[in-house]
Amino acid sequence: MIQVHELGKRFGDVKAVDGVSFTVAAGEIFGLLGPNGAGKTTTISILATLLPPDSGRASVCGLDVTTDGEAIRRRIGVVPQEMALYEELTAEQNLDVFGRLYGLKGDQLKRRVAELLELSELTEHARRPVKGFSGGMKRRLNIMMGLVHAPDVLFLDEPTVGIDAQARTRILDLIRGMNEQGLTVLYTTHYLEEAEQLCDRIGVIDHGRLAALGDKEQLIHEIGESDAVRLLLATDRHADLAADAARWPGVSWAGFRRGKFEIQCDDGAPVVARLQTWLTEDGLELDQLEVIRPNLESLYLKITGRALRE
Amino acid sequence: MTSAVIRTLVLLHVRKILAEKSNLFWMFGMPIMFTVLMGMMFGTTSSSGPSEAPEVTVYDASRSAASGDLIASLGGREQYRIVVADTVGSEDLARQLVDDGRRTAALWIPAAFDDSLTAGRPAPLRFFFDSDRASAQTSRTALAEAVRRLDAIQGGRHAAGAGEFDQAVFDSLWAEPRVVLAATTLGRQQQEESALAGMSSGFQHTGPSYTLMFVMMFMLMSVRDIVLERRAGTLTRLRLGAASSTTLAAGLFLGPLLVGLAQAAVLLGFNTLLPSMDYGDSVATLIVVMVLFTGVSSALALVAATFCRTTGQADGMGMTVSMLMASLGGLWWPLEIVPGFMKQLALMLPSGRAITVFHNMIGRGWGLTENAPHLLWLVGALLILMVLARVRLRRLIA
Ligand SMILES: Nc1ncnc2c1ncn2[C@@H]1O[C@H](COP(=O)(O)OP(=O)(O)OP(=O)(O)O)[C@@H](O)[C@H]1O
Ligand SMILES: [Mg+2]
Numbered sequence: 079m080i081q082v083h084e085l086g087k088r089f090g091d092v093k094a095v096d097g098v099s100f101t102v103a104a105g106e107i108f109g110l111l112g113p114n115g116a117g118k119t120t121t122i123s124i125l126a127t128l129l130p131p132d133s134g135r136a137s138v139c140g141l142d143v144t145t146d147g148e149a150i151r152r153r154i155g156v157v158p159q160e161m162a163l164y165e166e167l168t169a170e171q172n173l174d175v176f177g178r179l180y181g182l183k184g185d186q187l188k189r190r191v192a193e194l195l196e197l198s199e200l201t202e203h204a205r206r207p208v209k210g211f212s213g214g215m216k217r218r219l220n221i222m223m224g225l226v227h228a229p230d231v232l233f234l235d236e237p238t239v240g241i242d243a244q245a246r247t248r249i250l251d252l253i254r255g256m257n258e259q260g261l262t263v264l265y266t267t268h269y270l271e272e273a274e275q276l277c278d279r280i281g282v283i284d285h286g287r288l289a290a291l292g293d294k295e296q297l298i299h300e301i302g303e304s305d306a307v308r309l310l311l312a313t314d315r316h317a318d319l320a321a322d323a324a325r326w327p328g329v330s331w332a333g334f335r336r337g338k339f340e341i342q343c344d345d346g347a348p349v350v351a352r353l354q355t356w357l358t359e360d361g362l363e364l365d366q367l368e369v370i371r372p373n374l375e376s377l378y379l380k381i382t383g384r385a386l387r388e
Numbered sequence: 389m390t391s392a393v394i395r396t397l398v399l400l401h402v403r404k405i406l407a408e409k410s411n412l413f414w415m416f417g418m419p420i421m422f423t424v425l426m427g428m429m430f431g432t433t434s435s436s437g438p439s440e441a442p443e444v445t446v447y448d449a450s451r452s453a454a455s456g457d458l459i460a461s462l463g464g465r466e467q468y469r470i471v472v473a474d475t476v477g478s479e480d481l482a483r484q485l486v487d488d489g490r491r492t493a494a495l496w497i498p499a500a501f502d503d504s505l506t507a508g509r510p511a512p513l514r515f516f517f518d519s520d521r522a523s524a525q526t527s528r529t530a531l532a533e534a535v536r537r538l539d540a541i542q543g544g545r546h547a548a549g550a551g552e553f554d555q556a557v558f559d560s561l562w563a564e565p566r567v568v569l570a571a572t573t574l575g576r577q578q579q580e581e582s583a584l585a586g587m588s589s590g591f592q593h594t595g596p597s598y599t600l601m602f603v604m605m606f607m608l609m610s611v612r613d614i615v616l617e618r619r620a621g622t623l624t625r626l627r628l629g630a631a632s633s634t635t636l637a638a639g640l641f642l643g644p645l646l647v648g649l650a651q652a653a654v655l656l657g658f659n660t661l662l663p664s665m666d667y668g669d670s671v672a673t674l675i676v677v678m679v680l681f682t683g684v685s686s687a688l689a690l691v692a693a694t695f696c697r698t699t700g701q702a703d704g705m706g707m708t709v710s711m712l713m714a715s716l717g718g719l720w721w722p723l724e725i726v727p728g729f730m731k732q733l734a735l736m737l738p739s740g741r742a743i744t745v746f747h748n749m750i751g752r753g754w755g756l757t758e759n760a761p762h763l764l765w766l767v768g769a770l771l772i773l774m775v776l777a778r779v780r781l782r783r784l785i786a
Binding site: 126128148151154156158159160162163164165166175176178179180181183207227 | 397403
């Protein structure tokens with residue numbers, strides 16, 4: 079559905095997108111994961127034919143983004159990062175205007191608007207000006223605005239920024255629901271849990287380059303299957319622990335990493351048991367302990383050396 | 389498809405305006421208030437002085453019954469006033485008055501006028517006038533009539549004196565009139581008669597001028613709208629939905645244009661309720677000038693919007709442009725009372741051109757042909773601004 083090959087775009091000295099390649103199959107939810115300024119919005123803008131690429135090729139629905147802009151725009155929906163809504167108009171009027179823009183009219187238009195209001199659970203607020211809406215309601219309406227003309231592909235640019243967990247869950251459910259109806263989704267976020275929960279395949283982008291690409295299991299495999307036990311001792315005996323722990327079975331490495339003592343191992347459970355024994359023998363106490371199973375976070379850290387939360 | 393997109397964009401603009409009730413006050417309440425209040429102020433000044441009919445001076449060296457009769461039949465009219473000078477004057481003085489532009493016309497009656505008439509000799513009259521001025525034209529026609537009348541009276545006297553009608557005498561008088569009018573045109577092309585002369589009420593200025601001002605002002609206030617659209621991302625949405633960026637530009641131009649025309653129709657309609665308010669005889673001119681001016685304003689707002697990044701800039705720009713257009717363009721006070729170079733400056737602004745057309749329609753009864761230079765200027769400005777808006781928007785929305 080979406081093919082991207084060696085895509086590049088620069089703004090002055092900034093390489094916003096730098097040789098990015100990936101494909102998204104029909105009916106898939108593809109997650110583009112990356113921190114601020116990674117190039118997510120730029121990539122979406124190029125695919126949505128709002129920005130011409132400097133190099134590389136990209137096609138959407140089999141149409142070339144540089145030459146078939148008009149045809150592509152009819153078949154895609156775009157949900158921009160900002161709330162692109164008319165605040166002074168009601169929810170219904172907002173949807174109505176964009177329905178008309180895409181050539182819907184009469185009963186067909188009315189039905190579609192009602193359907194989308196229903197889907198986003200905004201029916202009872204349909205006649206209220208958007209400026210009185212909560213952040214979550216606006217976000218939901220913002221998504222619906224990209225769907226009025228029933229597109230084949232939906233580009234969602236960080237649709238859950240700045241809303242609470244409950245509202246976020248509703249939005250993720252909404253997207254999953256639409257995907258089950260056959261919609262292909264390209265989804266950008268810098269929330270890892272979202273990508274883990276929602277996406278079939280994920281691309282990690284940083285400084286305009288695609289650092290990793292694949293399905294979730296594949297990516298986790300890439301960073302090795304080791305668990306990590308992270309802890310801090312109440313007293314300063316970390317050096318002794320490092321020397322001992324390195325000799326424990328299944329442990330590959332022990333030492334300080336990112337402010338905490340970390341033991342990398344095949345399996346966390348026996349290591350924690352060993353650790354308890356070691357502590358009691360010396361009468362030591364723990365300050366903190368956590369066992370980290372490999373996930374996208376560890377992948378992300380490994381790739382970018384930066385944590386991925388805001 | 390394209391027309392559906394444009395219709396939608398117009399509908400969107402109307403909805404946005406209606407959603408904010410205070411807009412109705414800006415569109416209609418304010419202008420009506422200004423028109424009435426300012427019109428009343430101008431109304432008092434114009435009834436004393438500037439709008440009085442221009443003077444036609446008569447130097448009567450003969451001071452006879454015949455010259456008195458001639459002057460009386462010249463009469464006073466709406467378009468000019470006959471003022472007989474106290475001094476005897478001279479032919480040169482009469483010429484001088486018109487030459488200097490102090491009078492639109494002047495008449496000199498030589499001392500021998502009455503004697504020549506009585507003796508049956510040709511009695512010359514000297515009339516100087518500025519052919520470009522309506523009042524001079526009218527007084528000249530009136531003078532010609534008065535002369536014919538005097539001639540006919542002479543003929544009648546002669547006929548009566550002979551006891552019975554003597555056709556030979558009449559024919560000789562007919563062929564060789566006794567009163568000989570020598571009228572000299574002193575072409576003073578550059579000095580047009582003020583259109584204000586033909587206007588009788590302050591509302592005739594404030595009616596159209598505040599309509600123009602508030603139509604333009606409201607349109608420039610919407611520069612902020614386009615800036616907001618751009619920042620909010622709705623402009624991007626429109627771009628995605630509209631078939632082409634040309635269609636989008638057309639919609640963004642037409643929405644404010646149509647709303648502006650509706651506003652103008654209401655305001656111009658309201659104005660006709662004011663005392664002695666009408667727009668002359670040419671409805672076509674009224675429509676053409678209003679469409680052109682509103683179009684120019686809409687295109688100007690669109691161009692201005694492409695230069696603004698923040699709403700603060702948009703507000704500042706809108707305020708500055710509309711203030712300058714209104715004050716320099718003669719919407720606050722009539723251009724007829726400002727110095728020549730300011731008048732020239734005003735004619736470089738759409739507001740100056742539009743109000744001049746209105747004054748010509750109201751004060752002179754001019755139509756499309758006479759106003760053509762101004763209307764064509766507005767057409768040119770509209771085309772240039774539309775091209776500019778198109779180019780700037782293409783860069784803005786890709
Ligand atoms: N129009 C532009 N002009 C100049 N630089 C730009 C422009 N758009 C983006 N950039 C730069 O390109 C880089 C990528 O920006 P982009 O908006 O694609 O990142 P992003 O991944 O969407 O970030 P965020 O999570 O903050 O939305 C950034 O360094 C940004 O400053
Ligand atoms: Mg972004």
